[in-house]
Amino acid sequence: MPDGISLTKITAQKGISIGEAAKRVADLGWTPSYVQEAMTFPTDYKIKKAPRDPMKQVLRSYFPMQEEKDNRVYGALDAALRGDMFRNVEPRWVEWMKLFLAIIPFPEISAARSMAMVARLAPGEELRTGFTMQMVDEFRHSTIQMNLKKWYMENYIDPAGFDITEAAFGRCYATTIGRQFAEGFVTGDAITSANIYLTVVAETAFTNTLFVAMPSEAARNGDYALPTVFLSVQSDESRHIGNGHSMLMSLINDPDNHQLIERDLRYAFWQNHAIVDAAIGVLIEYATTDRDKNKESYAELWHRWIYEDYYRTYMLPLEKYGIKIHHDDVSAAWDRMVKKNYVHKTAQFFSVGWPLNFWRIEAQTDKDFEWFEHKYPGWYAEFGDYWKWYAKLSKPGETIMTFNTETGYIYPHRCWSCMVPCLIREEIVCDEVDGKIYTYCSELCHWTHKTAFSAEYEGRSTPAMGRFSGRREWEDCYHGWDLADAITDLGFVRDDGKTLVPQPHLRFDDKEMWTLDHVRGHTLGSPLRTIRAMTPEARETHLAEYRKGFKINPLN
């Protein structure tokens, strides 16, 4: 073949540039003159400037690109099976995927729904294509994750928990935080939820820990499927981050919006920290068996992704537009991670309530202790005895931790705002809002409920802001119930009608597995009802005691 001849050259023909294509596609919209578009989702923001589309992609290149990404994902899943992945996978890891994959498809599809909210609010049509692609992306994420979960269910040693996944998601005492996360994307002020909470904070900051850090840990545990799926998911996020930033830039243009942006960044950052760090921190630190001391801990990952990447390069530059950034909130979140053991206390909470979960949680062992102590000096003194107790009490018939007076554990209050319990006990806040007593895990969660989610913010009317609703304290749903009856009602019983779906160990043997009879005879209670029933004086005494924390009794 002569030099310089190629198929591309032979077939090349004049076309339109990508920029021109994006421009013409953006011109599909128009301003209605016969009937105005229904403005069905309210916002208190003013949006005068049309957002720009930074990605300039059109659907005819988007769909083939996504199909190619899918082909790689599904090819990799087939390859994993051919390579007998499940023979070598760590069950400790896969068990926790029952929790993670129960939660995540609903936030994903909520993000698709939220595109309806921002697309109609944004003036101009340029970003509408970006929002359309994000809508279809999120549909992709939700269903590709359901597919991964089904694949685990079909191929992993213990499918129980995967088989009830969406039912369990709606009921479990741990997944409640995932529901708060997802509903936050689609409910209340449309910009607060669909732009600031979802794209500017959750997707821009926290998807890195979700979709980049977690896949690394999966691979360390012999799971090559999750990285394949989630890194493919994460490759869509740059478009979403672009959408969010573009919309933010059109909002920031109007100083009238600054007060609301400040409020929403504060609320969104803190609640993302409280929810995502609780869940993903536990998955990365406690679902793994890899204790290589050279790998980064969740705290180190957080510093890289949230502090360096997000806070320093995304949040701080907003100051030049006149937005007040609450540096102290970022410091406080960091302190909770490294000084106040937020993640470890969450792991303790998830495991202490194992009978009310729908996956297995095994005890941490000597090997784990060494790693934790290396990464988090002082960890052993606070949590070592707890996990020793947990191992001891993992045999069927032992009295579980929550009701075992020998251990010294005290069940926590729930935070009315982020739904994670008040685990850093010295930070609990108790206050009255609209005539009712509530508990909060922190001052900022208290602020979120009392000040941010309100019809007025710092003297400004905010009629579009959402409200907290529903039976937000999970424990209240089963107040006064016997534990066995609650588990039956939750549906966390295996198909023999008696063996529990959750187990406090990884022993795949009927003789070692707990049944309803092993947990019967304990009554569940609502800490919020208890504290509401107290006199003001008794409440203060109770809170003072609560703030002192508890000490797990030594087990030798």
Place this chain on the structure above:
Amino acid sequence: MSAVQQPTVPVKSGAAGSAKFAGSDSRKYNYFDPKGRRATHYEDMTVDVQPDPKRYLLQDWIISFADGTPTYSENWTEAKSSDWHKYRSVDQEWERTHYQRQSTICGMIQNVVENGRRSGAPKRFDPAWVKILQDHLGAYKHAEFGLGTSTMQAQRYGYTQMINNAILTNSSYKIRFAQDLTLYLSEIGLDIGGFDENAGKAHWLQDPIWQGTRRAIETIGGATDFLEQYFAVNFVFEPLVGELFRSGFVMQAAASQNDFITPSVVSAAEGDYERNLANAVELFRMLVLDEAHGNHNRMLFKSWVEKHGSLALEAAHNLQPIWSQPRVKVAHFTEALELAKNRVRAIAAETDIDVRHVLEA
């Protein structure tokens, strides 16, 4: 430091079947009733991902809008159902099938347009036809975009994941097709001297021929009931205006004007519509057959036919002059409109909705 050693049974494998114990064979999602004997893959990917307090949402919705409306509300449509969860989309789309189909269409259109342009086909289009493509297909692409944005809005409101995902894919198809037309016209414009790619929007905004269509589209976009939007798109606008113009005019007339490319591009929308329509028929049929609410729904849908049908018919009649514009006249408006009305009658018969008052008026 030392931990209490657990008496573990060594796990040699995490693979299915490597141990037998309670629940070890439970390898199907077991929290919903499949429509058929066995759950389809689509059902496994879709059902119950959007929760509902009537099913498994123990704590109810935990955030509300300022007026107390929860995250999802059955009151977002006037239509009523005894069980919204019964609905399954006919095309059974989940992400993989959606991307496969969309990508195949993109490839098909790209091949047809590239090969046609390479052979110099656009230059051989009849000049009168070129003007029709420029002005009227150029105007029509905005109608498709309007259908796409309306359904994009509507996919937020449905009470189940199955309903919302069916509306979402409908939106995705419509917006893709609006872009297909935009880029196609831009590309043949490179080959045809004097082609004005801005003319379509001007006709859309100002040409009396298109004002009825624009009014009908804006009325759908202005509806606050998401199911009214979905209904009006698929039961009224698509057959009476969309298909009328696409199949009843463009696809029939093009070949006689030396144009073999445009019908291939437009055919993609006809394929899309067959699927969107099947999904919509399934949903509205379910609502009409609802034992408790069937009569209420039937009356409601009749009122939607009245509202949007009269606008769509007016829009269709306004388009009539376009049928006279090609040099070679092979398609007749009256025949095309009758076929469009028959299509509506067929849809109405499937769903037991009375449309006579609008079609025979």
